[in-house]
Amino acid sequence: MPELVTSPSENPVALACRELVVGYGAHNVLDGVSLEIQTGCWTAIVGPNGSGKSTLLRALAGLQAIRGGTVWLQGRRLGAWPRRERARRLGWLAQSATATDLTAAEVVALGRFAHGGWLAHRDVDDDAAIERAMRATGSLRWAARRVSTLSGGERQRVHLARVLAVEAAVLLLDEPTTHLDPPHQEDVARLLRLQAHGCGVAVLSAIHDLSLALTADRLVVLGEHGLVGHGSVREALREDWLSLAFRTRVDVVEHDGVHLWRPAVAALPP
Amino acid sequence: MRPPGAARARIAWWLTICVAITVALTLGGLLVGTTSMHTSLRWILAPGAQSSIVLWDIRLPRTVGAWFVGALLGLAGAIAQGVFRNPLAEPYLLGTASGAALGVTVALYASGASVGALAWAAQLGLAGAAVVGACVAIVITVALARGVLQTSNLLLSGIVVGFLLSAVTSLLLLTKPQMWRTMQVFLLGSTGYLSWSSTSILAAVFLVCIVPAVLLSRGLDALTLGEDTARSLGLSLPVLRLAMLGIVCLATAAAVGEVGIVGFVGLVAPHLVRETLTVNHRHLLIASPLCGGALLQAADLVSRWIIHPAELPVGAVTACIGGAYLALLLWRRTRDA
Numbered sequence: 001m002p003e004l005v006t007s008p009s010e011n012p013v014a015l016a017c018r019e020l021v022v023g024y025g026a027h028n029v030l031d032g033v034s035l036e037i038q039t040g041c042w043t044a045i046v047g048p049n050g051s052g053k054s055t056l057l058r059a060l061a062g063l064q065a066i067r068g069g070t071v072w073l074q075g076r077r078l079g080a081w082p083r084r085e086r087a088r089r090l091g092w093l094a095q096s097a098t099a100t101d102l103t104a105a106e107v108v109a110l111g112r113f114a115h116g117g118w119l120a121h122r123d124v125d126d127d128a129a130i131e132r133a134m135r136a137t138g139s140l141r142w143a144a145r146r147v148s149t150l151s152g153g154e155r156q157r158v159h160l161a162r163v164l165a166v167e168a169a170v171l172l173l174d175e176p177t178t179h180l181d182p183p184h185q186e187d188v189a190r191l192l193r194l195q196a197h198g199c200g201v202a203v204l205s206a207i208h209d210l211s212l213a214l215t216a217d218r219l220v221v222l223g224e225h226g227l228v229g230h231g232s233v234r235e236a237l238r239e240d241w242l243s244l245a246f247r248t249r250v251d252v253v254e255h256d257g258v259h260l261w262r263p264a265v266a267a268l269p270p
Numbered sequence: 271m272r273p274p275g276a277a278r279a280r281i282a283w284w285l286t287i288c289v290a291i292t293v294a295l296t297l298g299g300l301l302v303g304t305t306s307m308h309t310s311l312r313w314i315l316a317p318g319a320q321s322s323i324v325l326w327d328i329r330l331p332r333t334v335g336a337w338f339v340g341a342l343l344g345l346a347g348a349i350a351q352g353v354f355r356n357p358l359a360e361p362y363l364l365g366t367a368s369g370a371a372l373g374v375t376v377a378l379y380a381s382g383a384s385v386g387a388l389a390w391a392a393q394l395g396l397a398g399a400a401v402v403g404a405c406v407a408i409v410i411t412v413a414l415a416r417g418v419l420q421t422s423n424l425l426l427s428g429i430v431v432g433f434l435l436s437a438v439t440s441l442l443l444l445t446k447p448q449m450w451r452t453m454q455v456f457l458l459g460s461t462g463y464l465s466w467s468s469t470s471i472l473a474a475v476f477l478v479c480i481v482p483a484v485l486l487s488r489g490l491d492a493l494t495l496g497e498d499t500a501r502s503l504g505l506s507l508p509v510l511r512l513a514m515l516g517i518v519c520l521a522t523a524a525a526v527g528e529v530g531i532v533g534f535v536g537l538v539a540p541h542l543v544r545e546t547l548t549v550n551h552r553h554l555l556i557a558s559p560l561c562g563g564a565l566l567q568a569a570d571l572v573s574r575w576i577i578h579p580a581e582l583p584v585g586a587v588t589a590c591i592g593g594a595y596l597a598l599l600l601w602r603r604t605r606d607a
Contacts, residue, residue, distance in 0.1 A: 063498045089502025100494040106550050110492050114504035144277065146548060166503075207449055264310075 011038035014074060014170050014202035015090075017058060021068035022052070028067070029055045031223045033218060033227045037170070037204050043197040045206040047222030047245050053206040054095060056222070057172045060204070061092040074169065080186040089115035092170035095175045095206075097155040104150070104158045105143040109135055110163030133164035136191060152179035160188065165194070171195065173205035177212060189215055210242070210261035214252065221245045233259065276378050283497035284547055288560045293335065295567040299333025300325055302571055304579040320487030327466065336584070337563035338472035338572040339525045340535050342479065344562020347522040347536025349483055350545075353514045354492035357421060358425055358599070360536035361522040362592075365411045365431030366404040369455060370519075372435045373403025373463065378449065379442050393471060393527075400523035407431055408515060456530040459585020461570045468528045475524035479517045481560060487511055487551040532585045534592020535569075536561050541599070565591075 013035040022030045027227070029052040037043055037060075045053045060071055062078050071078040071093040073090060082091070091111070098109065107111065112126040117156045134140040137157040147155055156179045163171060176192070178184040182229035189212055195201040204220075207213040223245035229236055236242065237259065242250035251262040301596035313321035342524040347360040360366045382393075414427035414445040439457065443450050455462070472508065492500040492572065503508060525532065539562035543554055566584070573582040 059497070061502055063501055079565070084504040087502065090502070092502035094496055094499050096496075098499070099494050101548070102491055102494060102550055103543070103548070106491065107495065110488070110495065110503055113488065113492065114457060118488070162495075 011040050011219045013037065013072075014039045015204070017060060017069060018072075019069040019139050020059060020063075020071065021064060022064055022066050028154075030059070031226055032069070034069075035227075035230055037202045038218075039169070039202045040196055041218055042192050042201045042203040042205070042216045043218040043220055044216035045204065045220045045222060045226075046210060046213045046242070048224065051222040051245070052226075053176050053222055056220075057206060059202070061090060061114070061172045062086065063092070084114045084117060087168075088166065089169050091163040091166040091171045093171075093176055094171040095160055095178065096238070097152065097159045097179065099148040101146055101148055103144055104139055104147055104161075105130065105134070106160045107147055107158055108139075108165050111162040114166065117230075129165050129167055129211050130168075133161040135159075136164060137161040151156075153181065153184060156180060159198065160191075161238050164191075168201070171201045171204070173203070175208060177207060177209065183207065185212055199217055205253075208249070210252075211259070214259035214261065223247070232242045280494050281547060281553065285560070287540070288557075290440060292564045292567065294332075295564060296333050296337070296499040298571050299336070299567060300329050302574050302578075303329055320529065326372055331462045331466045331469045332461050333567060333570065335469035335528065336566045338456070338469060338476050339461070339464075339529050339532065339568075340474055340539070341559035341563035342472065342521040342525040342565025343532065343535040343566070344539030344558040344560075345476075345479055345555060346518045346525075347484060347538075347562070348551075348558035349490070349514050349518050349521075351535065351540055352493065352551055352554075353518070354424055355493060355513055356424055357541070358422075358596070359428075360534070361404075361518065361525075362531070362533035363425055363537065364428040364518075365407040366437060366519060366522045367531050368432040368435040368439070369403040369405070371403070371409025371525040371531050372439045373399040373523070374400070374527055375439045375442055377529075378453070382392060383433040385524050387396050393468060396525040397471065397475075397524055401520055401528035403435075403480040404515075404519040404523040406436055406527070408519060421582070427572070427596065457584060457585075458583035459530040459588065460583045461529050461566075461573075462527060462581070471525055472528055475520060476559070479521045480555070482513065483555050485551055487512060487555050490514070490551040490555075502583045512581060527546075530565065530583075530585060532569075532598065534588050535565055538562075538595050539593055541563055541595070 013036045016035060018034050020030055020033040021028055026209045034055065036174070045056065047053055060065050062071070073081060073086065078086070102241070109122065112122065112129060114270060115126065115228060119184055120200060129191055131140070134143060136194065137160045139154065141160045142154060142158065150158065153225050156176070160176055177188050180188060185218060192203050197202045213219065213232055216233065220230050221236060221241040224247070228245045229241035237252055242252070249264065251264065253261050253262050300314060303310060313325055317325070342359060348436065350359040350361065350364060351357055374396050377396050388555050402454055411424070411428045412433045415424040443453050489505055492503050492505055497507060540554060540558045542561050543549060543557040547553065547557065549557065566588070571589040573584045573587045576582060
């Protein structure tokens with residue numbers, strides 16, 4: 001019987017891992033990582049390139065074979081969930097938004113696969129979920145267009161809509177803001193916050209942009225040698241996890257209650 | 271969220287045109303033969319005992335059978351392109367067709383029978399041998415490509431396997447010269463042996479193939495988003511691949527078992543569909559057989575017409591058309607790259 005993980009905050013734990021070991025070849029990218037991802041909370045993963053952000057997300061999604069440790073989804077071992085039941089609870093967004101000859105609406109509709117299976121016909125619930133997801137991501141007006149004819153940013157939003165259409169309790173998103181211009185990155189951040197706070201979804205996303213990541217509720221900070229820290233943004237800043245992870249000074253300033261990463265430009269001669 | 275009216279109207283137009291062409295080609299198939307067109311036309315308008323045998327028991331099953339062979343190859347090509355996410359995958363280039371031909375050759379070699387005019391049971395046995403050969407070929411091809419399926423590696427391995435298995439077939443035949451003549455026609459691809467019994471086998475296999483293929487078509491849609499994404503959607507990739515490749519082998523084997531090696535229909539048909547329609551895999555898996563059927567009927571007509579009253583092997587005609595099309599595809603890809 002799983003020893004149920006208790007969380008420091010009052011929100012229940014949706015996804016957790018214990019002593020996770022994942023690697024490729026002779027090298028372990030993650031070695032003994034333990035995490036708890038809370039319901040109703042947006043958690044951002046930050047860290048330098050190659051620190052294992054994507055690997056962690058893939059392992060938590062059950063897409064990457066793990067060498068040790070356990071992943072729990074809603075209190076049950078990830079591997080013990082039947083495939084489609086798991087897919088209904090756990091949405092996953094890949095880092096690169098694939099070009100496909102399907103239309104945007106068809107791609108988003110694939111997000112409903114786990115709800116019906118092979119033989120099911122799309123029902124009213126599916127149609128409603130698809131339309132909601134496309135409206136929320138602002139991709140509705142491309143519904144009839146082939147995804148391969150859309151720009152990188154537009155594609156990204158279609159794939160995001162596909163993940164939202166699953167209506168999963170846990171969302172694992174690998175760089176959902178890549179290919180997006182800054183205002184649209186902010187839109188996505190707002191969307192993730194809304195999913196977490198409004199719909200009670202546990203959102204875990206790798207975010208490249210530090211300032212954007214600092215607007216999340218919690219941070220998972222990965223360094224070259226594994227997990228540096230895992231906690232609230234305030235905690236991360238107090239303990240200076242970012243500087244430890246990037247092995248260089250990371251300056252964060254607070255402006256109107258918003259944390260901003262400040263690039264070190266002061267060193268340049270006048 | 272249904273497909274918009276314009277797209278549906280386009281599909282309806284496409285289907286209408288495709289069916290019209292098929293009907294026209296079927297009529298053409300009744301008219302063209304060793305007799306002159308005039309005689310054929312008179313036969314249709316005023317049927318007699320002998321003429322009705324030629325029309326309804328020789329020319330019609332041949333034309334209808336050719337449609338089913340083309341449909342099976344079109345379906346196999348469309349599925350292979352989806353499963354391997356490789357726009358050039360098709361039964362001939364993957365080596366499955368050569369595998370099926372080897373299966374047939376081995377079966378005939380062992381039993382001492384000859385192609386054509388076989389009883390039902392013998393035809394089924396041949397089809398079974400063809401299926402085994404096709405499966406063996408695809409397993410070797412995939413193993414040689416080491417799972418890297420999206421690249422030209424897959425096609426290179428397929429071509430290697432095709433060559434090797436064809437060589438084995440030739441070696442077998444060399445040891446039995448009396449088989450050589452009939453088998454040569456068969457290996458070049460010929461619709462000349464199609465009878466109502468073989469046509470009904472083809473029709474049955476076509477039904478057995480297309481129904482599960484269309485039911486599983488959403489899996490191929492999901493696969494276009496990448497393997498990880500497809501798995502995250504709740505799909506079992508091993509099950510999908512096994513089922514789909516099983517269908518590819520069965521369809522290819524049935525086609526090859528009845529008419530021999532007919533290349534490139536499986537390549538051209540799905541491409542023609544994609545160039546004229548915006549399609550998901552459900553549409554593609556229905557439209558490609560329709561297109562492939564018409565293509566092979568057309569090739570069959572050409573093969574009967576071009577050196578009339580003698581005829582060419584239909585495989586030679588499809589190889590000419592398909593080879594030219596493949597060259598065009600390659601030229602376009604290198605130009606755009």
